[in-house]
Amino acid sequence: MKAWLSSILIILVIGAGFMVFNTSSDIQEISTEELEAKMEADKEAVYIDVREMDEFAAGHIEGMTNMPLSAFANEYTELPKDKEIVLICRSGNRSMQAATFLQEQGYKNITNVSGGMLAWGGPVITN
Numbered sequence: 273m274k275a276w277l278s279s280i281l282i283i284l285v286i287g288a289g290f291m292v293f294n295t296s297s298d299i300q301e302i303s304t305e306e307l308e309a310k311m312e313a314d315k316e317a318v319y320i321d322v323r324e325m326d327e328f329a330a331g332h333i334e335g336m337t338n339m340p341l342s343a344f345a346n347e348y349t350e351l352p353k354d355k356e357i358v359l360i361c362r363s364g365n366r367s368m369q370a371a372t373f374l375q376e377q378g379y380k381n382i383t384n385v386s387g388g389m390l391a392w393g394g395p396v397i398t399n
Contacts, residue, residue: 299371300383304391311335317356322370331396341366344373353379360385
């Protein structure tokens with residue numbers, strides 16, 4: 273009986289792993305170089321910086337809107353579901369958390385910027 277239970281548990285764990293993999297694979301990832309080109313070419317996409325307000329004020333990319341991850345669950349409904357949402361943070365971790373959250377809320381067209389602001393070599397605006 274224990275072997276049977278162990279087999280079921282293994283199947284469930286593997287199945288859950290595939291579900292997590294499949295979910296996150298729907299989130300596109302681009303480099304900061306691709307972001308720069310995209311921002312010039314695609315004015316319809318919505319560009320969101322999920323860093324905290326003080327980080328954003330210290331230096332952000334022109335055209336990005338600040339929506340801190342700490343308040344994201346309360347503010348995400350302002351984002352349109354019919355446009356691409358492009359997310360950036362300091363390193364790419366928080367923006368991926370926001371991307372995964374949006375996906376769980378039914379958003380389909382989500383892009384995360386790999387490397388975040390640490391990889392950004394372009395100009396920044398300070399407040």
